[in-house]
Amino acid sequence: MKVLDTEPWLPSILFLTVFIAGVLATRPASTFIVQGDQKSNLTLSVNVPLDPTNDDLFFHVSAPAGHAWVGFGFGTEMKDALIFVAYPSENGKNVTLSPRIGPYHEEPEHTKAVGVHILEGTFVDNETYNINAHCTSCRSWPLRAAERGKIDVTSTAQPMIYALGPVDSFLHSDSQEASITQHIAYGKLMMDLTTATGEGGVPSLSTTESGVVHGQYPPSGxxxxxxxxxxxxxxxxxxxxxxxxxxxxxxxxxxxxxxxxxxxxxxxxxxxxxxxxxxxxxxxxxxxxxxxxxxxxxxxxxxxxxxxxxxxxxxxxxxxxxxxxxxxxxxxxxxxxxxxxxxxxxxxxxxxxxxxxxxxxxxxxxxxxxxxxxxxxxxxxxxxxxxxxxxxxNSAAAANFRAGATPATAWAGSAVASRSAYDVPLQSYEDVDRLSHRTSPSLGSFRGGNADVEHAPPVSVNVMPKNEETRMS
CATH class of the missing domain: 1.20.120 (Four Helix Bundle (Hemerythrin (Met), subunit A))
Known part of the structure; x- marks a missing residue:
């Protein structure tokens, strides 16, 4: 077998040719990577077709599937922004992508003025949203009072926004008008669309840092x-x-x-x-x-x-x-x-x-x-x-009962202070020497609080039979 003699620089030329061809075949993209934790990392890549008559865009999005939805848009804030919201389809195996116009900090409303198509390679599983999409007539969109929003594809700092929906919130729908709950994470970015301009198609994620911007979620409060x-x-x-x-x-x-x-x-x-x-x-x-x-x-x-x-x-x-x-x-x-x-x-x-x-x-x-x-x-x-x-x-009756016999305990308070000025003290049941007999002193005279029972007139009560008058003498 004859071995061909080659110049020593030929292999290098061949390698360089293949490399350049590969680079030219790679569709240009501008990529933004949000570096959060494992449950909030987000990658957004945009491609702008070079054809001046083309009003389309291609983009790729990947995000954790634990969120009810993932969205991004063109604009400085939600108001009047063109927003794309993605969430699992009804069967949970594909993705529904909805173009919407953002009102003032309220749920974005679906618009039919912008078309969007899901491309091959799009899926959602237990871990990841992977979205490849093509939007038509999306470089400008209608607003109120005959105004229009616009994307400047020649800008090196095109304002964009992004957001992630709540975690573990169930949303499976094939409708582009499905209601979404409020985001739990959001942010803003500036995208260099000049590096994304070239051959149209799903943007390729470059292995180099060219056209790639890294960012972080702002403080969420x-x-x-x-x-x-x-x-x-x-x-x-x-x-x-x-x-x-x-x-x-x-x-x-x-x-x-x-x-x-x-x-x-x-x-x-x-x-x-x-x-x-x-x-x-x-x-x-x-x-x-x-x-x-x-x-x-x-x-x-x-x-x-x-x-x-x-x-x-x-x-x-x-x-x-x-x-x-x-x-x-x-x-x-x-x-x-x-x-x-x-x-x-x-x-x-x-x-x-x-x-x-x-x-x-x-x-x-x-x-x-x-x-x-x-x-x-x-x-x-x-x-x-x-x-x-x-x-x-501490009632008056209890105070009268223990007067001269049982002193009030400390926790019960002062018995004397609890007595009313109108109370009539009872005789202590222990003061037997002062009680000579059981005759009522109510009709006798009182001197110093003691009844003069010796001069009290006798009282007799005759009980008559029923229906007869009771007489007292």
Missing amino acids: RLTTIVHGVIMAACFVVFFPLGALLTRLPVHHAFWIHVICQCSTILLILVGFTLGIYNSVHNNKHPKLNSPHQGLGLTLILLLIIQPTLGFRGFLYHRKEPQPHSLTLAGKIHRYLGPGIILAGIINGALGLVFANDTDRLPAYFGLFLFIAIIYALTYRIFQRRRVRNNAV
């Missing part, structure tokens, strides 16, 4: 959300009920302790309320404050501002009338509005967990409420029984 929830739960489940309970317990200065406790809790509520408003506006989560949780929260804040005023008016009335015959209207409203606010606040806490997509904590939340309620009920019952017992021991 999770810490402030947790602090908001803890403050509100502590106020409505612990502090407010405690302040109400103090007014029903035999505690010294219970009224003023009640005032201090409730007013301090209201101030703490205002701090938690401020954090809640900040979370909604800063995180673009119902910034119009029109969700059920936010609406009920605003109502409770207004009632909490009114509640101390009603209580103070009742206090002024009781100072003028130490023994009023009944509560004033303000006092009655204050008495019954307080428990209503507490109950509504506890319900709103559950709505808050739903609002934050944190329903896994609902059982623990209601368990804490039930535990605190049992503790308060037992405490009230114990003090109530002790109050009844002390009232019996």
